[in-house]
Amino acid sequence: MDHKIAVRVVLHSFGDRRILTNITFECNTGEIIGLFGRNGIGKTTLFKILFGILKPDQAEIYFDDRMIRYGGKISNFVGYHTQEIMLPRYTKTRDVISMYLPLAKQDKVFYSIGVSDMCNKRICDLSLGQQRYLQLLLLLNLNHPFLILDEPFSMVEPFYKSLIKEKILEYRSQKGFIITDHYYRDVLDICDKTHLLRDGILIPTEKNTDLIDLGYLSGQAIL
Numbered sequence: 001m002d003h004k005i006a007v008r009v010v011l012h013s014f015g016d017r018r019i020l021t022n023i024t025f026e027c028n029t030g031e032i033i034g035l036f037g038r039n040g041i042g043k044t045t046l047f048k049i050l051f052g053i054l055k056p057d058q059a060e061i062y063f064d065d066r067m068i069r070y071g072g073k074i075s076n077f078v079g080y081h082t083q084e085i086m087l088p089r090y091t092k093t094r095d096v097i098s099m100y101l102p103l104a105k106q107d108k109v110f111y112s113i114g115v116s117d118m119c120n121k122r123i124c125d126l127s128l129g130q131q132r133y134l135q136l137l138l139l140l141n142l143n144h145p146f147l148i149l150d151e152p153f154s155m156v157e158p159f160y161k162s163l164i165k166e167k168i169l170e171y172r173s174q175k176g177f178i179i180t181d182h183y184y185r186d187v188l189d190i191c192d193k194t195h196l197l198r199d200g201i202l203i204p205t206e207k208n209t210d211l212i213d214l215g216y217l218s219g220q221a222i223l
Contacts, residue, residue: 003145004028005077005176008060010049012042019045020056021200027176029145032168034187035180036205036216037197043180044083046197047148050178051080079144083151085131089124093134096123105141112137114163129160136164146176153183165190184211185222 010023019042027033037043048054050061052074061068068074087096097109109115115137118130126134132152139147149168153161161183168177168190181187188194194205196214205211208223217223 002029003064003077003176004062005050005146006062006065007050008062009058010046010056010061011058012045012049012054012056018200020049023197023200023202025195025202025204027146027178029174029176030172031193032172032177032179032191034191034194035178035197035202036184036187036194036211037180038216041197042200043197044150047080047150047178047180050148051075051078075144077145079139079142079147081132081136081139081147081149081152083154085123085128085135087123087131087135087138090122092120092122093118093126094120096134097138100138101141108141109134109137112163112167114160127157127160129156132156133160133163133167136167140167140171140175144175146178149177149179149181151181152179153181153186161186184217188223 004026006026007023010020012020023046035043045054049056049059052070055070061074063077097106101109114133118126118134123131136152152164156164165186179187179191188208196203196205196211196216198214203214211217212219212221
């Protein structure tokens with residue numbers, strides 16, 4: 001079943017500093033949206049608002065044309081892969097999978113490429129790439145039609161980076177994705193649309209070179 005999440009306007013400040021001024025965009029299931037912006041510009045703030053854990057100054061967020069108010073269970077529709085690993089550090093991988101997923105969905109994770117090497121290891125003994133990959137696999141197999149991915153490629157070794165991209169593309173028919181990462185080439189490899197967050201405004205970018213023209217990337221960037 002197709003779904004849509006639409007942000008008509010988001011405004012937010014921290015004290016006297018306006019972080020988000022006029023944020024408007026849509027994401028449909030089957031779409032991968034890339035969101036770029038420099039550190040401290042407000043990307044994570046926007047994601048926390050979309051996930052429902054930060055109350056904005058003003059926001060209109062719609063799920064399938066029905067407005068979702070702050071505190072209105074938007075996390076039922078949106079999953080959030082945070083920069084931090086949220087899995088229990090001293091628990092073995094196999095037990096984490098059983099803890100997070102119903103029995104009917106566990107095999108999809110257990111039999112994913114690379115997972116057999118992790119099963120008997122504690123989360124804290126996995127590489128950061130393995131941890132990010134496992135966290136993504138768990139989220140993909142929950143029922144949220146949309147996933148926010150905050151820096152899924154950061155500090156990830158090439159093997160797991162490739163697996164992460166493959167899994168996102170595999171699940172795109174079922175879900176919509178909003179991704180940000182400073183490893184911009186990995187985002188550009190898989191996204192359908194891109195936006196740049198700058199000066200509190202979300203600017204659609206029609207072509208990759210717009211990221212250079214708008215000052216996010218230098219003229220020497222490889223696109």
